[in-house]
Every structure is written in C-alpha cells, then in structure tokens.
Amino acid sequence: MRPFLPEERLGSLLALLGHWGEVYGPVTTGDGVTAFRPVSDPGQLRLEYRRTLIPPKRFLLPPRETILTYSPDAGYQPLDTAQPALVLFGLHPCDLQGIAYLDRVFLEGVVDTSYRRNRQALTIIGLSCEPDEFCFCGAAGADLPAGCDLFLQRTPAGFFVTAGTMKGEEICDRSAQLFTLRQPAGTTPWHHPLADAICRGCAAGETFPDNPLWDRFAERCLGCGACSACCPTCYCYDVLEQGGLDGQAAERLREWDNCLFKSHGEVAGGVNFRRSRRERLQYRFLHKYYGFGALRGVISCVGCGRCRAVCPVEIDLAALFEGEDHDRQ
Amino acid sequence: MTGSDSSMIPFMAEIVASTPLSADTSLFRLRLDQGIADYLPGQFFQLSVPAGGEFPVSPASAADGGGELEFCVRRVGQVTSHLHSLGPGGRVGLRGPFGNGFPVAEMAGAQILLLAGGLGIAPLRSLLHYILREPERYASVTLMYGAREPAAMLFRDELVALARQERFRLLLTVDFVRDEPVDGRVCTVGLLPALLRGVKVEPAATWAAICGPPPLYACLVAELASLGFADERIFISLERRMKCGVGHCCHCALGQLLCCSDGPVFRYSAIKGITGAI
Numbered sequence: 001m002r003p004f005l006p007e008e009r010l011g012s013l014l015a016l017l018g019h020w021g022e023v024y025g026p027v028t029t030g031d032g033v034t035a036f037r038p039v040s041d042p043g044q045l046r047l048e049y050r051r052t053l054i055p056p057k058r059f060l061l062p063p064r065e066t067i068l069t070y071s072p073d074a075g076y077q078p079l080d081t082a083q084p085a086l087v088l089f090g091l092h093p094c095d096l097q098g099i100a101y102l103d104r105v106f107l108e109g110v111v112d113t114s115y116r117r118n119r120q121a122l123t124i125i126g127l128s129c130e131p132d133e134f135c136f137c138g139a140a141g142a143d144l145p146a147g148c149d150l151f152l153q154r155t156p157a158g159f160f161v162t163a164g165t166m167k168g169e170e171i172c173d174r175s176a177q178l179f180t181l182r183q184p185a186g187t188t189p190w191h192h193p194l195a196d197a198i199c200r201g202c203a204a205g206e207t208f209p210d211n212p213l214w215d216r217f218a219e220r221c222l223g224c225g226a227c228s229a230c231c232p233t234c235y236c237y238d239v240l241e242q243g244g245l246d247g248q249a250a251e252r253l254r255e256w257d258n259c260l261f262k263s264h265g266e267v268a269g270g271v272n273f274r275r276s277r278r279e280r281l282q283y284r285f286l287h288k289y290y291g292f293g294a295l296r297g298v299i300s301c302v303g304c305g306r307c308r309a310v311c312p313v314e315i316d317l318a319a320l321f322e323g324e325d326h327d328r329q
Numbered sequence: 330m331t332g333s334d335s336s337m338i339p340f341m342a343e344i345v346a347s348t349p350l351s352a353d354t355s356l357f358r359l360r361l362d363q364g365i366a367d368y369l370p371g372q373f374f375q376l377s378v379p380a381g382g383e384f385p386v387s388p389a390s391a392a393d394g395g396g397e398l399e400f401c402v403r404r405v406g407q408v409t410s411h412l413h414s415l416g417p418g419g420r421v422g423l424r425g426p427f428g429n430g431f432p433v434a435e436m437a438g439a440q441i442l443l444l445a446g447g448l449g450i451a452p453l454r455s456l457l458h459y460i461l462r463e464p465e466r467y468a469s470v471t472l473m474y475g476a477r478e479p480a481a482m483l484f485r486d487e488l489v490a491l492a493r494q495e496r497f498r499l500l501l502t503v504d505f506v507r508d509e510p511v512d513g514r515v516c517t518v519g520l521l522p523a524l525l526r527g528v529k530v531e532p533a534a535t536w537a538a539i540c541g542p543p544p545l546y547a548c549l550v551a552e553l554a555s556l557g558f559a560d561e562r563i564f565i566s567l568e569r570r571m572k573c574g575v576g577h578c579c580h581c582a583l584g585q586l587l588c589c590s591d592g593p594v595f596r597y598s599a600i601k602g603i604t605g606a607i
Contacts, residue, residue, distance in 0.1 A: 070379045070380070075362075076339040076340075076341075076377070078337075113334070236578055236580065238578070239382075239572045242380075243381070250380040252383075257578070259579070264570070265569075267570050268405045268407075268409065269403075271543055273605065286584070287579065291585060292582045292585055
C-alpha cells in the first residue's frame with residue numbers, strides 16, 4: 001500500500017506547498033505557450049502538459065543574471081541577496097534528469113555559488129507524464145526519478161506520492177491527512193527505440209563523421225539557437241560587464257550563450273575556432289551525447305524532445321543514430 | 330591566493346608599471362593587494378578591468394614568491410583596450426590561476442626547446458624565466474622566437490641579455506623586414522619552421538614547448554615530427570574563448586577536452602586525433 005492523493009485534494013496540497021515557497025506549475029500563458037508560472041488554483045494547472053517551451057533550467061540559470069558587483073572600495077563582491085524560495089510543481093522525469101545533470105556540472109568540483117543559491121531556493125515536485133511523438137526519454141513510468149523532493153505518479157483518480165529527499169518526507173508528514181492508502185497498479189517503464197539507438201551508438205563511440213546528414217543539416221540550419229535555448233541541459237554562458245554611468249561601479253553579468261552562434265568560438269583578433277555551421281552542429285552533438293571536461297562520457301540528452309519540436313527547419317541530431325532516412329525533411 | 334573563492338570572485342591588484350613592448354603590446358606589472366602570486370608557467374588567469382570585462386591571459390613572468398606578476402597584453406579587443414588605457418595605479422581584478430601549466434617537474438634534466446610565435450612568447454617567457462632560475466636542473470634551453478617584423482619583436486633586449494648565459498641559446502627570426510635594419514648577429518629573416526629545420530637537436534632527450542598563433546602549430550608539429558620528435562615530447566599551449574576558467578561555460582572544448590581545465594597546455598599525443606584542435 002502506498003500514499004495516494006485523490007485528485008480533488010490537489011488544491012489542498014498546493015496550498016500546503018506554499019509553506020515551502022511560491023508554487024510554480026505548468027500553465028498555458030496568454031500567448032498559448034506552456035510555461036512554469038505561479039499557480040494558486042489547481043484549475044490553472046495543465047496536468048496533461050507534454051513539455052514547456054523553456055525548460056526549468058531558467059530557475060537555476062536565469063537567461064541573464066548579475067553574479068558580482070564591483071565598487072572601487074569593495075572590489076568584486078558576490079551578491080548577498082537571498083533567493084526567494086520557489087516550489088516547482090509538475091516537472092516531468094526528463095526535466096528532473098536535466099536538473100540532476102546541471103547539479104553535477106555546477107555543484108561537483110568547482111561550485112558555482114550563483115547556481116547553488118538558486119538551487120537551494122527550489123523545492124521540486126515531479127509528475128509522471130504521457131510521452132508524445134517527440135519524446136524518447138525512456139524514463140517515463142519510473143516510480144521515483146532522481147532529483148525531486150516529491151514525485152507524483154498520476155492515475156485517473158489521483159496521484160501515488162513518493163518522497164525522494166528529507167524535504168519530501170517532511171512534506172509528506174505535513175500533508176499526511178490528505179493521503180489515503182492504495183495498492184499501486186504496476187507501472188511499466190516506457191521505452192523508446194530511439195533511446196536504445198542512442199545508447200548503443202554512444203557506447204560504440206559513434207560520431208558519424210561521414211554521415212551525409214551533417215551536410216544537409218548544416219545547409220539548412222538557420223543558426224537561431226532555439227535547440228540550445230530550449231534544451232534542459234544546455235548551460236553555456238557568456239560573461240559580461242556593465243559599467244555604471246558614474247564610471248566607478250560595475251556589475252558582472254552572465255547570460256545564456258549558444259554554441260549555434262558564430263561568436264561562440266571566436267576570440268579577439270578575429271580567429272574563430274568554429275567557423276562553419278557544420279562545426280557548430282558537431283560541437284553541440286559532441287557535448288550532448290559525449291560530454292565535455294569533467295563530465296566526459298556522460299550523455300546529457302534527456303529525451304524531452306524540445307529541440308526536435310522547436311527546430312524551424314526540422315533538424316534532429318538524434319536522427320544520426322537512426323540513419324539518414326530518418327531526416328524529417 | 331587571496332580570499333576563499335579566488336576561482337569565481339576576482340581579487341584586486343594594482344598596475345605598478347606598464348611598459349610598451351611594441352606599437353600595440355605592453356607589459357603590465359601587477360601587485361596583488363594581498364597574498365602571493367603562485368602559479369606555474371603556462372597556467373592562466375582571468376584578468377578583469379572593472380567596468381570593461383574580463384579576458385584570459387597567461388602570465389609572462391615566473392612566480393617568485395612575491396605578490397607581483399606580469400602580463401603581456403596586445404590591444405586587440407574591447408577589454409584589452411580598456412586595460413591599455415590604464416596606467417600605473419590602475420585597478421584590475423584577477424581570478425585564477427587556472428589550467429594545468431607546463432609539466433616542469435617532468436621537463437627537468439632534459440634539453441628544452443621553446444618555440445614561440447608572436448605573442449606566444451608570453452607564456453614561454455614565463456617558462457624560460459622559471460628554467461633560468463635554476464638552469465643547472467636542465468641540460469640546456471633553446472628559444473626560437475619568430476615575430477612578424479623587427480618592430481613587433483617583444484622582449485628582444487631582455488632575451489639577448491639572457492642569452493649570455495651558457496645554457497641558454499637564443500635564435501630570433503622575423504617574417505619580413507620593411508625599413509628597420511635587422512641585427513644579423515642575433516636575428517634572421519624567415520619563418521620559424523625554416524629556422525627549426527636548420528638546427529640540430531636530440532629529439533629523444535628534448536622536450537619541445539610551442540605557443541603561437543593558430544596557423545603556426547601544424548607547421549611546427551610537422552617539422553618536429555620530421556626531426557624525429559615523438560608526439561609525447563611536444564607540449565602545445567592553446568588559445569580558446571575561455572569565459573569562466575573552471576570548465577563550466579563550455580566555449581573552449583577541443584573534442585571532449587576543455588582548454589581551460591584540461592589544458593591549456595596539451596601533450597600533442599593527447600590532441601593529435603582531435604579535428605580542429607590545432
């Protein structure tokens with residue numbers, strides 16, 4: 001028997017989660033986009049959503065944030081403002097896996113203090129999902145994906161609840177009166193053939209240097225960077241400095257960068273280490289499927305399907321693993 | 330160095346001298362507000378000009394236990410222009426040191442061949458100073474340095490003075506000559522690979538270290554290979570767009586290696602098969 005939250009008590013759980021911070025969940029915005037936004041009423045939640053346009057990485061790595069301030073007297077100083085606590089409700093297993101990957105990048109080895117501050121402000125409530133034609137995560141149907149405080153396995157009548165952390169257990173304790181006990185129906189992990197093909201290809205070290213898809217992709221890539229902007233594990237950033245008009249104080253900012261942009265490999269003096277779109281696409285491929293630096297050998301593609309869904313010219317790097325006849329154009 | 334988090338938050342330093350070395354390149358001597366400048370030749374720092382920005386640069390000096398260090402900087406982009414507008418007393422920030430540096434312990438006891446092109450002299454000057462502090466630990470050191478033209482040759486007088494030492498051999502060359510006469514006793518006209526071709530070396534007893542503009546690497550590596558150098562005995566210091574220095578921002582990958590944290594000094598054998606590495 002496992003704790004079960006009947007669907008009609010979801011509003012009570014949301015109200016209770018307010019103790020841990022402002023609750024954000026998947027909603028449809030005025031312009032028709034699915035996004036994590038503040039929710040107070042469970043009626044706003046799109047529990048059947050597939051994927052948000054922008055992944056939850058924006059709560060950990062905002063598109064642009066101030067990381068340091070400078071003044072002539074104090075030099076460079078980290079921001080000492082506390083990040084307001086947030087509860088992210090309804091993250092799917094792919095996005096949870098994405099956050100677990102970002103945690104490895106920014107919290108193992110050299111700790112990124114801005115990321116840590118943003119991460120510590122989050123309480124994460126996972127939600128099971130129904131994959132669509134773009135998904136290939138292979139993790140759907142799992143009882144408790146890594147990285148969430150609490151995971152809700154959705155059934156027609158409500159949710160089986162599993163705690164993943166101490167904080168999750170605390171939430172369970174505080175909301176025990178909302179739960180009933182039910183015998184869980186066996187869930188079958190959903191497996192996508194593309195996930196298998198990617199695992200096999202990566203295990204063999206395949207980079208497909210002679211695959212004609214590279215040229216076809218490079219020919220039609222617009223360099224818009226949408227695939228990277230909406231990727232839950234793309235974390236490249238650029239560092240900028242903005243001087244105040246007084247010529248004294250300054251702010252050090254960082255903002256999302258994008259390996260599909262020409263400037264990404266460029267250094268002062270005009271040398272560009274990735275001049276062609278083909279080179280830039282291959283850079284992205286290598287990072288996603290093979291990993292860089294300390295995370296060499298770790299696949300960071302979580303199968304959320306965002307890049308395949310948003311690319312305006314239907315470039316799908318994962319198609320390399322399936323053979324050239326899988327190019328959708 | 331100073332503070333608890335010198336890899337993420339710049340610590341402050343003051344420019345104590347800026348010495349023009351050529352029309353667009355100066356040597357900046359910095360004194361840290363606190364602490365000792367500790368680094369290996371070939372490592373790099375992120376140098377901040379407040380309100381200007383930050384750029385990666387290897388010291389041109391060797392750590393000497395004091396709180397001062399030198400950077401050789403060409404005025405080539407926005408931030409380096411900001412730096413060049415500052416004189417003595419100017420305030421700058423530093424993060425680092427980052428990366429691996431040259432494997433100085435492994436290089437001891439052998440002959441050292443330094444191959445520098447243009448601004449690539451900066452990290453190799455750090456290595457040269459390091460070696461010449463205890464020259465008896467090395468069999469010999471040879472520096473071959475190529476500049477575009479005589480006026481662009483950096484540290485010429487200093488290098489010529491150092492070359493009076495018994496164990497240090499200096500060979501200078503320029504790509505071309507316009508008006509300035511070349512002192513034929515110390516400098517030839519021609520490209521660095523051609524200079525290398527005319528020198529007798531013992532590849533099995535020598536470590537080669539290369540730093541220069543991107544097109545130089547492949548030519549020099551090919552020349553060293555034809556002289557009989559094993560790939561493992563060639564060290565290459567590489568430049569990339571390195572924004573963070575700690576392996577996070579992911580601009581600087583060569584294959585799956587990150588220039589900032591796996592390099593910037595690479596054994597040629599480790600990057601030989603990587604497309605676009607050199």
